[in-house]
Amino acid sequence: MEPVLIVLVVLVVVAFIALIKTIQVIPQASAAIVERFGRYTRTLNAGLNIVVPFIDRVRNRIDLREQVVPFPPQPVITQDNLVVNIDTVIYYQVTDPRAATYEVASYIQAIEQLTVTTLRNIIGSMDLESTLTSREVINAGLRGVLDEATGKWGIRVNRVELKAIEPPTSIQDSMEKQMRADRDKRAAILTAEGQRQAQILKAEGEKQADVLRAEGEAQAAVLRADGEAAAIRTVFEAIHDGDADQKLLAYQYLQTLPELAKGDSNKLWIIPSEVGDALKGLGGAFGGLTGNGGGMNGGAVAAPSVPQTPLAATQVPLDPAAGPRPVDVEKGAARPRVDPAREYRKIDPE
Numbered sequence: 001m002e003p004v005l006i007v008l009v010v011l012v013v014v015a016f017i018a019l020i021k022t023i024q025v026i027p028q029a030s031a032a033i034v035e036r037f038g039r040y041t042r043t044l045n046a047g048l049n050i051v052v053p054f055i056d057r058v059r060n061r062i063d064l065r066e067q068v069v070p071f072p073p074q075p076v077i078t079q080d081n082l083v084v085n086i087d088t089v090i091y092y093q094v095t096d097p098r099a100a101t102y103e104v105a106s107y108i109q110a111i112e113q114l115t116v117t118t119l120r121n122i123i124g125s126m127d128l129e130s131t132l133t134s135r136e137v138i139n140a141g142l143r144g145v146l147d148e149a150t151g152k153w154g155i156r157v158n159r160v161e162l163k164a165i166e167p168p169t170s171i172q173d174s175m176e177k178q179m180r181a182d183r184d185k186r187a188a189i190l191t192a193e194g195q196r197q198a199q200i201l202k203a204e205g206e207k208q209a210d211v212l213r214a215e216g217e218a219q220a221a222v223l224r225a226d227g228e229a230a231a232i233r234t235v236f237e238a239i240h241d242g243d244a245d246q247k248l249l250a251y252q253y254l255q256t257l258p259e260l261a262k263g264d265s266n267k268l269w270i271i272p273s274e275v276g277d278a279l280k281g282l283g284g285a286f287g288g289l290t291g292n293g294g295g296m297n298g299g300a301v302a303a304p305s306v307p308q309t310p311l312a313a314t315q316v317p318l319d320p321a322a323g324p325r326p327v328d329v330e331k332g333a334a335r336p337r338v339d340p341a342r343e344y345r346k347i348d349p350e
Helices: 002-022 097-102 107-123 128-133 135-153 169-242 246-260 274-291
Strands: 023-026 030-036 039-044 047-050 056-063 067-077 083-094 155-166 268-271 314-317 325-330 333-336 344-347
Touching: 002 023, 023 030, 030 097, 039 097, 056 097, 067 107, 067 155, 083 107, 083 135, 097 135, 107 135, 107 155, 135 155
Parallel strands: none
Antiparallel strands: 023 047, 030 039, 030 056, 067 083, 083 155, 268 325, 325 333
């Protein structure tokens, strides 16, 4: 019984192993290549698959999802003979598991080497400045070459990105200095523009202030002149309505003369020619009061005393229309100034 039992156990084990090899479960977004006696038979898709045990063999399983592969920095020489290190990142996806298995030995290594050679060809025709500022152009060129070359391998390159472009240290220092100088230049230009705008605004403000001030002074002068004209017009109308005679004018002249003589610095003051006529009329008025002998009480009014020292004759021009004549005033004493070109007549002060 023991040999039979051993055979049965062996058969059960073989059957179990065969069952395991017969049933193949493929995950989603994956594929498997099946070979029969070393020859490609079919591609197993996602799900439950049945194969012939001990005859069919699953060679490898391939991930059909998009893959991201970063490549190490590669030294590349630019057109102006500068060595730069460029890091690249490839986004690819397997579209044909059979071609990816049998058309190329290692598609990852093939993509890496193709990326390096294509990158050197593209960068070799560009200078450093163009390399640093033309990433989109480089990415588009790489993607076009890689997509065309990897199509027969069952690979689709979706994107190619330059992760970093590192120029030499000396070039980096020079670029930093240049950028710093450009920033200082822009800052100086902006500062100068700001000062210019400030000066322009200040000048415009001062101009507007001067204009407004001048307009205000002009309006004030006009209003002041209008006020003075109105005052003169009022005074003139009052005098005209009151029918002022020569006596009133003479009285106003007498009140004005002390104001003209005020102040220690007044050496010269001018008396209008009409003052003489006014004083003559006023003197006549006073003479009439003293000579009629009548007063409020009916008695005689004493005439004002005449000074013992005779007064000097006053020089009066014969032409009354000659206008005002200057009179020197010094310490309250009036000394007439004589014009030799005129003809004068003597008037007795009595």
